[in-house]
Amino acid sequence: MKNRMNKTSWIGACLGLMLALGAGPAVAVDVKFQPVAEGVYAHIGDMGARTVANEGLNANIGLVVTPAGAVLIDSGATFESARQIHAAVRRVTDQPVRWVINTGGQDHRWLGNGYFKAQGAEIIAHARGEADMRNRGGEHLGALRAALGPLADGTVPTLPMRWLQGSDEKLELGGVQFEFRHRGGAHTPGDVLVWLPQKKVLFSGDVVYVDRLLGVIPVSLTRPWLATFEEIERLAPDILVPGHGRVTTLAVAQAQTRDYLRALRAHMKKAVDDGVDVSAAVRSFPAQPYMGLLNAAELMPGNASRTYLELERE
Numbered sequence: 001m002k003n004r005m006n007k008t009s010w011i012g013a014c015l016g017l018m019l020a021l022g023a024g025p026a027v028a029v030d031v032k033f034q035p036v037a038e039g040v041y042a043h044i045g046d047m048g049a050r051t052v053a054n055e056g057l058n059a060n061i062g063l064v065v066t067p068a069g070a071v072l073i074d075s076g077a078t079f080e081s082a083r084q085i086h087a088a089v090r091r092v093t094d095q096p097v098r099w100v101i102n103t104g105g106q107d108h109r110w111l112g113n114g115y116f117k118a119q120g121a122e123i124i125a126h127a128r129g130e131a132d133m134r135n136r137g138g139e140h141l142g143a144l145r146a147a148l149g150p151l152a153d154g155t156v157p158t159l160p161m162r163w164l165q166g167s168d169e170k171l172e173l174g175g176v177q178f179e180f181r182h183r184g185g186a187h188t189p190g191d192v193l194v195w196l197p198q199k200k201v202l203f204s205g206d207v208v209y210v211d212r213l214l215g216v217i218p219v220s221l222t223r224p225w226l227a228t229f230e231e232i233e234r235l236a237p238d239i240l241v242p243g244h245g246r247v248t249t250l251a252v253a254q255a256q257t258r259d260y261l262r263a264l265r266a267h268m269k270k271a272v273d274d275g276v277d278v279s280a281a282v283r284s285f286p287a288q289p290y291m292g293l294l295n296a297a298e299l300m301p302g303n304a305s306r307t308y309l310e311l312e313r314e
């Protein structure tokens with residue numbers, strides 16, 4: 001009598017309840033920090049769209065463990081995904097998260113800030129990204145609510161409390177040096193490189209995409225983006241953790257990010273100079289070398305037209 005509900009239907013009922021609540025372990029994003037150098041880790045996020053399954057966490061997240069505390073590079077897209085990131089940090093280290101660095105103004109770089117602020121972390125970003133965060137935070141959150149439903153609950157756009165001002169900045173925690181490079185923006189205006197000179201590891205944020213096509217969005221600027229890329233070439237990292245895609249090398253980043261941006265700019269500059277209209281210029285872009293990258297078919301037309309408009313303004 002008491003055990004009328006068999007085990008399978010009981011599990012089914014639990015899953016149904018958790019799905020109805022929009023939360024719980026059945027649908028939690030799987031965050032895993034893999035070692036990339038001593039004390040340095042990366043979570044490689046999904047490369048497709050923001051979904052319930054990835055909780056909007058379709059980007060890479062970094063972790064640096066020092067004797068004086070842990071440093072997180074990007075805080076995730078939502079309060080809940082930030083909680084999952086924190087659980088993954090705890091599986092690597094007992095150190096508290098002292099700093100969170102936001103490498104740019106895209107949702108998955110900073111909308112988890114509220115969670116980490118409540119944990120006592122200091123949140124750091126480049127000052128040139130502040131206006132972008134203020135302008136787009138609400139819009140990002142609206143889009144995440146539409147994609148994720150209740151999984152976006154609890155998320156409040158929370159600005160950093162410490163703004164890096166210069167184009168080259170340095171901080172140190174527990175003997176580990178962190179260097180920052182800002183060259184006028186890239187995918188977003190506040191895009192900043194995080195360089196660990198002792199370990200020769202670079203976290204590029206959205207300056208580098210591999211495996212999937214990069215996105216030129218309305219706030220992107222391809223000219224300073226390439227200038228930022230030149231700085232990566234100067235630093236010559238042994239290990240490059242891109243914003244999206246697998247941990248990589250400079251050569252792959254050159255082929256999949258730099259060369260595509262150069263080709264876009266060269267094609268669109270010629271089109272603008274020759275008086276070719278935007279739709280003809282978009283259609284004639286030689287996209288073939290990049291069509292093997294994920295998301296290429298969806299992103300290619302928008303990337304091309306936005307680059308044309310940028311070249312028109314230059």
Ligand SMILES: [Zn+2]
Nearest residue numbers: 059106206243
């Ligand atoms: Zn991104």
